[in-house]
Amino acid sequence: MSGDFNAHHIAFGCQSTKGRGQELFNLIDDLDLCILNDGRPTTINRPKQTASAIDVSFISGSLTPLCDWSVHDDTMGSYHYPTITEISLCIDKYHLNSPVDRFIYKKADWATYTALSKTMFNDFILQSHDPISTYNNFCFHLDTLKEMSIPKLTKTNTFISRPPSPWWNSICEQSVIASYNALKLYRKEPTIENYINYKRKDAQKKRTILEQKKIGWNNLCNTFNRNTHISKIWNLLKMFKGIRPKNKSYTNEFISPLLDKLSDNSNLIEVDQLNILFEINNHNPNSKFLLDPFSWSEFLTSLHSRRNTTPGLDDYPYIVIKNLDVSAQKLFLSILNLLWRNKSIPQSWKTQCVVPILKPDKSPELASSYRPISLSSCLGKIFENMVKVRLDWYVESKCFIPHIQYGFRRGRSSADSFTSLISDLKNAKHRKLNTVCVFLDVQSAFDSVDPGILVQIMSRLGVPGHLCKWIFNFLNNRTIYARHNNILYGPKCASKGTMQGATLSPLLYNIYTSEICKYVNNRNVNILQFADDIVFYSSNYNLEIAIDNMNKSLFQLLQYYNDRLHLKINPSKSSVMFFGNETSNTNIIYNNEIINRVTSKKFLGIILDPKLTFEEHIKYISKNAHTGLNVIRSLCGVTWGADPKILSILYKSIVRSHLDYSSLAYMNSSHVNKLDILQNKALRIISGAMCSTPIRAMEVETKVMPLILRRILLAERYCLKLIASNNTQIISKIVPYIDRTPRRSLTTAQGLLCSNSPTLSDILLEIDNSFF
Template sequence: MDKIIQYNINGFYNNFVDLNLLSKDYDPLIFALQETHLTGRSTPTFSGFQIFWKNHPSNTAKGGTAILTKSSLQASEVPLRTSLECTAVQTRIHGKNLTVCSLYLNPNERINYENLQNLLSQLPTPFLILGDYNAHSTTWGCISTNTRGRVIERFVFENDLVVMNNGSFTHISSSYGSLAAIDLSICSPVLSLSFNWEVARDIYNSDHFPVILTSLDASVNITRRRRWKEDQADWVSYQRQIQGRLSLNGSLPVKVQADKFSEEILKVAELFVPRTSIQVRKKYVPWWSVEIKDAINTRKRLFRVYRRNPSAENWSAFRIARRRAKSLVIEAKKKSWQAYVERIDASTTVKEVWDKMRKLSGRFRGAGPVEILSTDGYTTEQKVIADTLAEAFSRNSDDSHLTETEVDARNRLHQLNIVSENYAIEDLNANFSLCELNSALSKVKGKSTGSDQISYSLLKNLPLNERKNLLSLYNEVFSEGQLPELWKNAVVVPILKPGKDPLQPVSYRPISLLSCLGKVMEKMIAVRLTWWLESNELIPRNQSGFRKARSTTDNLAFLQHYTVRALNAGEHVTWVSFDLEKAYERVWRINITNQLKLWGLRGRILKYIENFLTDRSFKVAVGTLSPTADFSKMESLRVASLACHFFWWP
């Protein structure tokens, strides 16, 4: 269920650990914070969230409000003209507009009724006004009613608003342990039955309890694609059971053999390799430990003891336990970071660094968009979302962006009679060897699978005889030049581009997941083709990307050297930098094959490449594998892992 957390944090940085724990425990969409104590000297950040904030008018470390919204939500700040300490944001949840306002009313300042009315007039409806009002009234659970409480009562009554509180205490005095209900959740009448209101049982590190608002509307059932738990696999039993089951039947078409090959691997894998659930679990952070869990449980237990028997001794014991739990979390995060930094060396890839930093911060990739703007309006249905994204991705590479002249020019390219140069190609068309297969398997990484659900580890752990059968399958595919359909069908996962509107289909970048069976063969083809191109010096010398012992920074180094040399000689330097929009989606495949033919490529490897580039399709996955129909890619290389960069060289 989707949640909003209202919390007087008593210092954003002082109790930053609370945000980590609350995010882990409740996974909220929105935080509405009071008493952030922020100043203009720093910009607050929290991984996975956008932050909107307003500091105390004096810009000193007191008061202040903030609203944190998940990055997957489209949210915009509502401009407010008011002297009150408040922040308001407009967003959408379950396809409905919602305004959330975080308000802090200082107990030492007089409440001005007109200021409250002015704030109300600026909030788009429907709205939630969540805050620390520092107002006492028996209406919402206090022992008595004070002047400030009567002002808030009048404000609620005259504007036909609803106080969502259920009478539970929300504040505990840090000095005496006395309880009060001064944090209020006020809403438009239309929202009164849309949320369940409750106070968290744990006090965390502030003197206020977090308030949890849980949406009662039907939540989007966020799921994820299942993965193999390779670290828990029984590989010995897997190898024993699969022995003798992958023999090929030469009388069957190669596509049928490939399908049966995959089916047999999956049957055995299901027995000995566990898989993840499709349900999204609670967040995991690498600094979490049994000691921290026990310390937090002790803190909770001692607070319950104090609630049952409110004595000075029990209050002191609770405060000691709370300080210990907080210090353990801070120290664990520090040690986790230090331990990781010490393990970084020259062999650590950039991807590994960023993945680890993401885990250390508790930031995880989402399961895809939960709402999007389709042709029929806003929708939260996963199938409609997937279809909408598939249509948007397909448009990137269809002919709608071409003029008639450009279409005619491309068609004429198919009719060219290519006269090739003479380069030796015999080695390129020979059968693949076991050495080539072993080399390819040793270099492939990753756990993601294509539509056939075969992972690299399932292939790497094949016993020798079955690995030889895999090699025979690859050689049959190479001989026929016809790839199995599943090898050319991509599962596309939409990833939101940084800073883009999550409701717009064009805001997502398609990430293609292809069959690992097919990608291992592509790896062997790529090694051969790269060797041939490099040996014959067919790759431009200024091409640095995706080349062995080369990097795109080589071009920057050359540019710097050229510029400095020219300036020292008293000359001028002019250089142009540009980015090709939708470069991989709109490259003409016929140009690739024509260039290869011009260079003299022929035989089985050319036939493989031509088939590799034709009849490719994709489906979009939102959560679990979506039921979208296959979409064809007219000219895109985005769904071809080998071609995505390799075929840009010519």
């Protein structure tokens, strides 16, 4: 059903919930229907008017995976945009495929592969004078091993096949073959024994396929998390039902602009200016170990830490190295050390294949609508990870990365970053201070790193020149291809930025921006970094003084970023928020541009508001959770997905994970009860319980913890982590104004029955007092 109900609810895509919207939502919920709206507005908005989605479409859960919902871009003279719902009632049994020629690693005979590798490399000769040829010769032997042990799928012409089934495996294949053979035998000899045998095999086939669907969906549910986009889950659900997801991008016009963007080589330092740096610090006793040959333990640690991901264009996944005989693996380590000693880098390690992924609700014609996913050599990543571990230990042990950087560092997380920010904001509010907070957007941060400037910074940190030279050569003169619809475009040459998806890239960016505290040194302004997300904030009784301090720090940042790092801040995408009772008309300026003021801002997945009530954030996660509930409702109508255990796993993966992520921030909000109601609805869907069923009984039946206990559990785990790691910096921010005296336990049964939700500082003090 679809129509203009003139009803506002956050689950439809509106900014707020009103009476009629709540009544319609309750009716949809009582009938176990799924909402098709994806949040896009369906009406024309006046300037400065919030968007609304009062045209609602909903359908029964079993039909939801068959539907594609969209909003037309032409109103056709109306105040509303037409909504279009496409229902695929017939399943596409076949589709066309492009020619393929690839190895089927799932059907490889790894026992034979390992045995052959033990003898194949016996006569292998290491050419110390030509490490690249030695490496290429090793790859040739790997190709021979693959040809002898791994079956190959080769289709030279366009061919027809069924849509892929994620749950299909060899067990299903064997049961289908057995059923088919029994049928052939019965047709050849139609006896009662053969007929019974056929019916038995056919029933066994159906049971096997149903069981494998359940197992396959269960395994998939365990891989979902808060970052799994709901559209991906819908596509997988459609594939389980035999429906092939539509390709939303048939054009290739965006490929050339995308490759040009990734291969921008402007304003780079000349190589001749860096040669002197490559001879510095090579004999420094504090960093000389960075140049030592890699040990067998380092190699094994790097190899086994790698997950089986898609390989680059050289087509050597990690599994081909993991299944080599130990002698062949040691030979490979010797070749890597030979390359390391000569500072040689195979070109295949510097070759990337970019796969563009269309972002949700974006135009397929624009290059900016795609997220580039890079595939590079797995053999190179093994070596790159060993270099990264050494370099990471060196810069962390010497405290070269500033304490304000929380991204991509061992023992630090996004929770530390937003907890630090929110604690400072609450402490300022407690002291009646006014705070100005600036959220800065670094434009193409990782793609704008200048390798020449990077090695200059590394040299100042005492990194040996030979390692600086290796990293410079690793980033310089890279080759980039793009693959779209099974067609390879390119190549393009890139010498700017870090490699997309490379293991070293996050660490190199942290080193690149490690001197920020040296050049932006206003003591009245605090800085927080999480990778390329930067927050400046300043508190003062007088808001004008805080704004003046902020403008001075932003000017220092402008000089540091523009003149020294060649990084750009995009003022149009940056924003300013004020926390406190005062307001001001004074502008916050960066590079002669006024930064926009906002009343709410998302930082690391948390929506902040000036009063820190987290009302907007709870609405946001409730909206995301409602889309997850639609998936659970649709699964209740299929035999392989309606198991309460599977539904419970799915709920924890795609619904509760949203509630868990930011619970440290909003756990004491007055609006938190809205999330409890949402979990109760999910439990009724999972268990099939009636509306009158007690909530505690459903929690026991589904083995799902009450949210108030869940929030306390997560907070206690986080506090224990802070105490165990002796993170005094964040601990001092959480509890600076709380009296450190023993108190009664906050998590007693009486307290929970009265719905007393403690703060993070209360929990930290309770744990601290119990230990000390």
